[in-house]
Amino acid sequence: MGKTEQTVAELMVEQLSMFGVKRIYGVVGDATIGLIDALAKQEKIQYIAVKHESTAAFMASAEAKLTGGLGVCTATMGPGAANLLNGLGDAYADRAPVLAITGQAPTDKIGTEYQQYVDQQELMSPFATYSANLASPDATIAVLQKxxxxxxxxxxxxxxxxxxxxxxxxxTGKPRALPEVIEGPAVFTKESLKKATEIMKTAKRPMILAGSGATSVTEELEKLAELWGAGILVSLGGKGLFDESSKYILQGIGEGGNPHAAELFKQADVVLLAGSTWWPEGYVPTNARIIQIDRQFDKFVKDIPTELGISGKTEEVLPFLTESLQGFSRSEDWVNRCLEVKEKWAAQNEKEGSTEGFPVHPARIIRALDRTVAADAILALDTGDNTVWTNRIFRQKEQSVLFSGYWRTMGFGLPAAMVAKLAKPEKQVVAIVGDGGLQMVLADLLTATRYKLNITVVVLNNESLQMERDKIQAENKKEIGVDLTNPDFIKLAEACGWQGFRAESDTELESLLEQALNTNAPTLVDISTAQVFFPETE
Known part of the structure; x- marks a missing residue:
């Protein structure tokens, strides 16, 4: 019997493996049977079967954010493809490299009244920079490569x-690797960055705003802050880049950040953005000169009044800026004001994190977490009240944070935590979620069980959509629909094969969390949480 010809699906899987893809997330459907068959016949790529296609897309997005590699998700035609959209929106908004592969109607049914048919290129157009329908087997490699x-x-x-x-x-065709790109250093010199240093030398009140793009340059930024006399603020993506004890770190700005830094930031006269595309509306200086460093120049147009954009890697630019500022006469008065703000917030942060009572104050929960999670843990944040309290209270060490930045979707935390454990099995992984966000993806507790993912999910259970309640109250409007009807999360988790832990008081949080974190199984910690109005809600 002769060798069976390779199918298009089998060639696609082989090509994806050559791209470095280790996992594909999805839900099995009729239109993707050929792809599922191909995945089942090989072992290079693991197929992760989830309960809902949005989870598959969330996981692909989270993997791309965490690893920098290509995240891949798959779904059947029609409703399956439509269900991917929320997770693809997250990848689109946070610029995560994700590939979605969807089944489609048979070629002789495209454009007809065939069940589940929809023009998927039109469907995906808001999010996909490139979308193609594979119309011929001969185009398989070319389309995948593109x-x-x-x-x-x-x-x-x-x-x-x-x-x-x-x-x-x-x-037809053979898989081939993507061309290896050797990125040489950008041609930066002190002379080419003269305009930047000229602006920086005018500063009497300098500030640095750092984000996830500054991952590899924390020490260099600290040197620059020391020399320039600048405070360092971080976006949520920069959480964990700097140890909280670092001298010039003032924590975050904006909702959930250091509340005392807002007024200080408004007084800045020169701001350096390093690896951050986020600009906190309502907290910004009105007359500051803005310098932004980023690899992708189109990021300079995100409503940030940038005067000078430097297109390149932050790590290639900073050494020249630091060298050029040698001998700069910094303002000691401004430095002292930055340090006073740091100390003032540290004292208030400690006080808030020590708030007593039951149901537990959310600040107390986050304080218990920063006391117990590993210094190099991966934190997966859902979107909601849990996000802003984590940003406000958590005193970071070297933890990395996965979150939905610009899309800000609920339901992201659990899928992101599962991805983190799949991609980094040696790391401690903790999801910090609200009861509302978790309920959007509850069925996928079983996905963690299925793949034996020992993650810990901490639920801030206040029986409400608290962030929305706060915003309604802030606008003095009437509320409806913000109260939640919650299940018994412990019984539900145990029914899914998890270990469940419930806090009975605020004094036992640390011991309860340590027990959960040291359990060799997926664990869920249900904490009855006080409905607290967030201090900076607008």
């Missing part, structure tokens, strides 16, 4: 729809 190059090169979403019959047709 999708991967687009996603990885531009850090965007790509999408390929494949008619059901095409998956099963004999393939």
């Amino acid at each position: 999708a991967a190059r687009t996603s990885l090169g531009q850090r965007v979403v790509s999408h390929i729809s494949v008619p059901k019959d095409i998956f099963l047709k004999p393939a």
Whole structure:
């Protein structure tokens, strides 16, 4: 018996493996049977079967954010493809390189009244920079190559729809690796950065705003802050880049940040943005001169009044700026004001984190977490009240944080935590979620069980959509729909094969969390949480 010809689906899997893809997240559907068959016949790529396609897309986005590699998700045509959109929106908004592969109607049914048919290129157009329908087996490699190059090169979403019959047709072509790109240092010199240093030398009240793009330059930023006499503020993406004890770290700015830093930041006359595209509206200086460093120049247009954009890697730019500022006469008065703000917030932070009572104050919960989680843990944040309290209270060490930045979708925390454990099994992984966000993805507790993912999910259970309640109250409007009807999370978790822990008082939080974190199984910690109006809600 001769060798069976390779199908398009099998060739696609082989090509994806060559791209470095280790996992594909999805839900099995009729239109993707050929792809599922191909995945089942090999062991290079693990297929992670989830309960809802939005979870699959969340996981692909979270993996791309965590590893920098290509995150891949798959779904069937019609409703399956539509369910991917929320997670693809997250990848689109946070510029995570994700590829979505969806089944499509058979080629002779495209454009007809065939069940579940929809023009998927039109469906994906708001989020996908590149979207193609694979119309011929001969185009398999070319289309996959273009999708991967687009996603990885531009850090965007790509999408390929494949008619059901095409998956099963004999393939032509051979997989090939993406071209290796050797990135030499950018041609920066003291002279080419003269405009930047000239602006920086005018500063009497300098500030640095750092984000996730500054991951590899924390020491250099601390040197620059010392020399320039600047305070360092961080976006949520910069949480964990600097140890809280670092001299010039003033924590975050904006909702959930250091409340005393807001007024200080408004007085800044020169601001350096390092690896951050976020600009906290309502907290910003009106007349400051803004310098922004980023690899992708289009990020300079995100409502930030940048005077000078430096297109390049932060780590290649900072040494020249630091060298050029040698001998700079910094303002000691400004430095002292920065240090006073740091000390004032540290004292208030400690006081808030020690708030007593039951149900437990959210600040007390976050304080218990920063006392118990590993210094190099991965934190997966859902969107909601839990996000702003974590940003406000958590005193970071070297933890890394996964979150939904610009899309800000509820339901992200659990999928992101599962990805973190799959990609970094040696790390402690903790999801910090609200009861509302968790309920959007409850079925996928079983996904963690299925793949034996020893993560800890901490639920701030205040039986409400607290962030929305706060905003309604802040606008003096009437509320409806913000109260939640919650299940018994412990019974539910145990029914899904998890270990459940419930806090009975605020004094036992640390011991309860340590027990959960040291349990060799997926664990859920349910904490009855006080409904507290967040201090800076607008």
